[in-house]
Amino acid sequence: xxxxxxxxxxxxxxxxxxxxxxxxxxxxxxxxxxxxxxxxxxxxxxxxxxxxxxxxxxxxxxxxxxxxxxxxxxxxxxxxxxxxxxxxxxxxxxxxxxxxxxxxxxxxxxxxxxxxxxxxxxxxxxxxxxxxxxxxxxxxxxxxxxxxxxxxxxxxxxxxxxxxxxxxxxxxxxxxxxxxxxxxxxxxxxxxxxxxxxxxxxxxxxxxxxxxxxxxxxxxxxxxxxxxxxxxxxxxxxxxxxxxxxxxxxxxxxxxxxxxxxxxxxxxxxxxxxxxxxxxxxxxxxxxxxxxxxxxxxxxxxxxxxxxxxxxxxxxxxxxxxxxxxxxxxxxxxxxxxxxxxxxxxxxxxxxxxxxxxxxxxxxxxxxxxxxxxxxxxxxxxxxxxxxxxxxxxx
Numbered sequence: 496x497x498x499x500x501x502x503x504x505x506x507x508x509x510x511x512x513x514x515x516x517x518x519x520x521x522x523x524x525x526x527x528x529x530x531x532x533x534x535x536x537x538x539x540x541x542x543x544x545x546x547x548x549x550x551x552x553x554x555x556x557x558x559x560x561x562x563x564x565x566x567x568x569x570x571x572x573x574x575x576x577x578x579x580x581x582x583x584x585x586x587x588x589x590x591x592x593x594x595x596x597x598x599x600x601x602x603x604x605x606x607x608x609x610x611x612x613x614x615x616x617x618x619x620x621x622x623x624x625x626x627x628x629x630x631x632x633x634x635x636x637x638x639x640x641x642x643x644x645x646x647x648x649x650x651x652x653x654x655x656x657x658x659x660x661x662x663x664x665x666x667x668x669x670x671x672x673x674x675x676x677x678x679x680x681x682x683x684x685x686x687x688x689x690x691x692x693x694x695x696x697x698x699x700x701x702x703x704x705x706x707x708x709x710x711x712x713x714x715x716x717x718x719x720x721x722x723x724x725x726x727x728x729x730x731x732x733x734x735x736x737x738x739x740x741x742x743x744x745x746x747x748x749x750x751x752x753x754x755x756x757x758x759x760x761x762x763x764x765x766x767x768x769x770x771x772x773x774x775x776x777x778x779x780x781x782x783x784x785x786x787x788x789x790x791x792x793x794x795x796x797x798x799x800x801x802x803x804x805x806x807x808x809x810x811x812x813x814x815x816x817x818x819x820x821x822x823x824x825x826x827x828x829x830x831x832x833x834x835x836x837x838x839x840x841x842x843x844x845x846x847x848x849x850x851x852x853x854x855x856x857x858x859x860x861x862x863x864x865x866x867x868x869x870x871x872x873x874x875x876x877x878x879x880x881x882x883x884x885x886x887x888x889x890x
Contacts, residue, residue: 523782524829525779526780527822535851542852558722560726579738586732587725591625592720603678618692618695618697621701626718632685636682637651638682645699645702648703648707652682653683654685664683787818787870791877813875819875827862
């Protein structure tokens with residue numbers, strides 16, 4: 496007579512160890528759960544973050560270029576020509592250009608009672624009224640400078656500058672102490688993601704900078720908005736257009752490249768974290784193999800009795816291999832749920848679109864079955880090779 500194990504009997508047999516030692520079974524699956532949760536969480540959070548970053552790049556555009564003064568051959572700081580913006584505006588492919596200048600000796604304070612050394616790291620910059628159009632920026636409250644107000648002691652604050660100075664809304668009497676005189680605050684800007692230097696600045700008109708602070712007319716930074724399909728070509732022409740006599744003293748950059756570089760950094764960090772997660776998964780597999788070996792030693796009498804009643808070696812092997820697979824699968828499902836929950840929680844708290852890596856979930860679950868099978872092969876083989884007489888003699 497050939498002994499058989501029905502499929503309906505396999506599950507109860509495979510869960511004997513789990514039901515008799517529930518705490519040990521739970522702890523043995525913990526390593527697998529941590530590994531899978533880490534893999535899914537890392538992939539999900541990274542993809543959600545990258546999707547938000549890519550959406551920001553698409554929204555802000557990649558056609559914004561900045562031109563700043565570089566250094567001469569001798570290492571001294573160069574000066575941009577006074578009419579640099581005019582030359583750039585004539586360049587083919589340039590849509591808009593705005594000249595700005597940092598007034599390094601001028602400081603801004605909330606009142607005239609604030610000590611001079613408490614600058615708060617805020618800058619004062621002179622600018623043309625076209626700055627919001629060039630940067631595609633918006634005013635949060637109030638208005639921006641225009642051709643008239645740019646000539647008078649009127650200032651517009653960047654988002655961070657306004658927060659640091661304690662100005663949330665603009666009223667008729669809102670003023671700041673700028674460069675030793677009172678300036679009326681006309682507006683406060685919304686955050687500029689591509690140009691953080693604007694967020695930290697107090698902006699006044701170029702004519703006002705010349706009249707009150709002796710500005711010599713040489714800009715220190717140009718913001719250039721180019722045609723999207725010609726941005727790379729325009730970038731190669733801006734240095735010569737800005738300073739035809741000394742193009743090597745002009746630095747041209749694209750602010751969106753900084754956002755794009757964050758994607759590369761995120762990919763590197765993701766690879767590192769996935770490696771650590773894989774190690775946790777491997778450790779979990781070793782833990783399951785160890786638990787199964789101990790289970791075989793503890794259940795020698797059960798194995799001997801089943802063999803004596805007619806169970807074949809393959810039936811014993813299948814029982815313990817199935818138990819290992821169940822432990823690993825339990826850890827995988829638990830880890831997948833934890834990883835998905837972590838992704839959803841982080842993405843929701845940051846305002847990102849939640850992207851759960853479906854492929855990662857299935858690959859992770861498949862990996863748990865492979866790990867469970869590998870971890871259970873040796874214990875299952877050892878159980879199957881036990882001599883029933885020797886096993887029953889063991890007390």
